[in-house]
Amino acid sequence: MIKHVRTMLGSSLRVLALLIGITWLVSSILLPAWLSTQHLFTILRAVSILCMVSFGQMIVILSGEIDLSVGGTIYFVTVILPLLTRSQIPVWAIIPFGLILGVLVGTVNGIFVGKLKIPSIVQTLGMHLILMGLCWLIGGSIHRRCDPFLITLVSMKIGFIPLIFFILLAVSIFLFFILRNSSLGWKIRAVGSNPEASRLTGLNLVSLRITIFIISGILAGAAGVMYLGWIGRSAYGAGNILVEEYMLQSIAAVIIGGTTFKGGRGGVPQTMLGAFTLVTIFSLLRILGMEPRSRYMIMGLIMLIFVAAHFRARRR
Amino acid sequence: MKLKKLFRISITWYTYTLFIILFVACSALIPGFSSVNTFSTILTALAPLFLVTLGENLVILTGEFDLSVGSVATLTVVIASFLLIENILLGILLCLAVGVIIGTINGFSVTKLGVPSFITTLGTMTIITGLAFHLRPVPGGIIPQSFVDFVKFEVGGFRILLFLIVLVAGVGGWFLLRKTDFGKKIYAVGRSESKSFLIGLRATRIKIFVFIISGVLSAIAGLLLSGIVTVGTPIAGSGLLFKSITAVLLGGTLISGGEGKFEITIGAVLLISLIWPLLSLTGFDPRYENVIVGSILIGSVVLSNALTRKKKGGER
Numbered sequence: 001m002i003k004h005v006r007t008m009l010g011s012s013l014r015v016l017a018l019l020i021g022i023t024w025l026v027s028s029i030l031l032p033a034w035l036s037t038q039h040l041f042t043i044l045r046a047v048s049i050l051c052m053v054s055f056g057q058m059i060v061i062l063s064g065e066i067d068l069s070v071g072g073t074i075y076f077v078t079v080i081l082p083l084l085t086r087s088q089i090p091v092w093a094i095i096p097f098g099l100i101l102g103v104l105v106g107t108v109n110g111i112f113v114g115k116l117k118i119p120s121i122v123q124t125l126g127m128h129l130i131l132m133g134l135c136w137l138i139g140g141s142i143h144r145r146c147d148p149f150l151i152t153l154v155s156m157k158i159g160f161i162p163l164i165f166f167i168l169l170a171v172s173i174f175l176f177f178i179l180r181n182s183s184l185g186w187k188i189r190a191v192g193s194n195p196e197a198s199r200l201t202g203l204n205l206v207s208l209r210i211t212i213f214i215i216s217g218i219l220a221g222a223a224g225v226m227y228l229g230w231i232g233r234s235a236y237g238a239g240n241i242l243v244e245e246y247m248l249q250s251i252a253a254v255i256i257g258g259t260t261f262k263g264g265r266g267g268v269p270q271t272m273l274g275a276f277t278l279v280t281i282f283s284l285l286r287i288l289g290m291e292p293r294s295r296y297m298i299m300g301l302i303m304l305i306f307v308a309a310h311f312r313a314r315r316r
Numbered sequence: 317m318k319l320k321k322l323f324r325i326s327i328t329w330y331t332y333t334l335f336i337i338l339f340v341a342c343s344a345l346i347p348g349f350s351s352v353n354t355f356s357t358i359l360t361a362l363a364p365l366f367l368v369t370l371g372e373n374l375v376i377l378t379g380e381f382d383l384s385v386g387s388v389a390t391l392t393v394v395i396a397s398f399l400l401i402e403n404i405l406l407g408i409l410l411c412l413a414v415g416v417i418i419g420t421i422n423g424f425s426v427t428k429l430g431v432p433s434f435i436t437t438l439g440t441m442t443i444i445t446g447l448a449f450h451l452r453p454v455p456g457g458i459i460p461q462s463f464v465d466f467v468k469f470e471v472g473g474f475r476i477l478l479f480l481i482v483l484v485a486g487v488g489g490w491f492l493l494r495k496t497d498f499g500k501k502i503y504a505v506g507r508s509e510s511k512s513f514l515i516g517l518r519a520t521r522i523k524i525f526v527f528i529i530s531g532v533l534s535a536i537a538g539l540l541l542s543g544i545v546t547v548g549t550p551i552a553g554s555g556l557l558f559k560s561i562t563a564v565l566l567g568g569t570l571i572s573g574g575e576g577k578f579e580i581t582i583g584a585v586l587l588i589s590l591i592w593p594l595l596s597l598t599g600f601d602p603r604y605e606n607v608i609v610g611s612i613l614i615g616s617v618v619l620s621n622a623l624t625r626k627k628k629g630g631e632r
Contacts, residue, residue: 118618125561125610128610130611133604133605136603252442291450293445294453303438307435307436308425
């Protein structure tokens with residue numbers, strides 16, 4: 001019996017998929033609203049935004065680094081963009097500007113980590129603090145409305161599938177092939193599994209790390225734009241999620257998906273599964289009436305259990 | 317000649333030099349800065365941070381990371397707001413037990429399960445924060461007046477107990493790291509785990525012990541905090557983690573472990589605890605603190621990287 005459990009833990013992802021399948025089955029039987037169009041739409045929208053951030057985080061983690069500044073980046077975007085709307089800048093210019101902000105943050109992170117050899121934990125943590133501080137100073141506590149077109153764009157749906165989910169699918173297919181088939185993908189995995197060896201084979205680690213952090217920055221910026229369209233105004237915490245917590249959630253999604261810090265394990269589908277797991281559990285707990293931030297107990301527990309399982313599986 | 321010696325000493329003890337310069341400048345420029353009241357304010361903010369930083373410093377010296385320190389302090393505040401009113405002594409013991417338990421879990425997961433400390437403590441941090449919010453969604457509960465009076469015990473407006481605790485922790489940390497076998501073992505494990513294994517050190521045991529120390533110190537910091545804020549709030553220890561990491565790195569401790577002096581970290585804690593009163597007294601928005609702490613965090617590592625590279629270059 002124990003052996004059986006162990007081999008199952010070895011393929012912990014299959015267990016995860018199974019558990020999520022059972023959760024969906026049980027909750028769709030017990031909860032009448034679970035399979036309603038509105039609920040499915042809500043879940044897919046949350047998945048789209050979380051996946052966006054998590055993909056960036058995954059690429060950073062695959063390369064053996066970490067990006068703690070994604071939450072700060074999202075907050076930064078949601079604070080800056082409504083300011084632009086107020087000064088009459090058209091929406092087609094605002095959305096790219098959100099991405100540019102992400103690129104900016106990513107570039108700074110990349111240069112400090114790649115060129116100046118600052119450990120990414122320290123760099124991105126510092127960046128997070130700076131961004132949060134800046135947001136408060138610019139007026140993060142003031143709720144400024146964003147462009148109405150952005151709100152309609154994010155709440156647009158086809159059937160029960162939100163428009164942004166299709167954007168996410170396009171991004172995920174793109175990233176999937178980048179990681180699988182391009183030389184960039186191979187480089188990312190190589191650096192993650194052995195930075196010293198990959199440096200000796202002639203990889204330019206500086207430019208690679210800058211690229212990686214820029215990708216993470218862009219995706220966080222995109223998530224910020226989507227989040228803003230969802231909430232409708234600049235806000236520190238709204239809906240069920242505090243902006244800052246995207247940092248924790250993205251790391252959790254990546255880790256639950258089985259991506260580890262060394263050796264290039266994991267990928268796009270795994271991370272999507274991880275994000276889907278988190279969103280499902282959070283939605284379930286919300287329906288069961290748990291306080292938003294208390295749910296982090298459960299998230300942390302799941303994260304630790306799966307991390308332990310993944311690491312045991314790898315040791316074998 | 318003497319001047320040169322003084323210069324060299326002030327470079328070695330740079331955090332104290334900076335602290336003294338800043339302090340003298342403030343006393344001269346800001347009217348009302350050098351009053352007993354200000355000292356008391358600084359000391360009150362300093363004491364919990366000091367304990368947390370000592371624990372964090374020990375953990376970083378072994379080459380690991382403890383992200384759960386701030387949340388342990390928060391949880392202790394929340395638990396204290398339930399228990400201290402029932403029975404002070406038992407409540408204190410239980411709070412300390414919480415620190416021991418969390419430290420043990422962290423240490424066990426890092427050493428026995430092989431999960432990187434960063435992920436482990438991120439997970440426990442998430443769980444603990446969620447738990448604190450679950451127990452006290454809104455600030456509440458009562459800290460008994462006798463305990464508050466005990467923590468804030470004053471002689472002529474000067475909080476003597478907090479001062480004593482800081483003194484004991486400072487001397488104790490210095491003594492532990494410099495004068496005991498255990499301190500030397502911590503450095504050895506941090507420099508090279510495989511080499512310390514060859515000379516017969518049990519890195520596993522040492523690391524678990526260090527995590528437990530960090531947990532207990534955070535719990536004590538939480539107890540002090542509960543006496544200071546006098547109410548059970550789930551955000552009591554929110555800034556502690558970032559500031560403690562910043563202090564440790566500003567104090568010149570290498571993030572990879574094995575190198576650093578606790579004496580200098582003490583100066584760094586003093587320096588950081590000066591930021592808040594400085595900002596509020598000069599009429600700046602105190603929320604600049606985050607931006608400043610973040611910049612110091614990144615800047616200190618940039619500097620230490622540059623210095624070590626220069627030193628290595630000289631040796632070659």
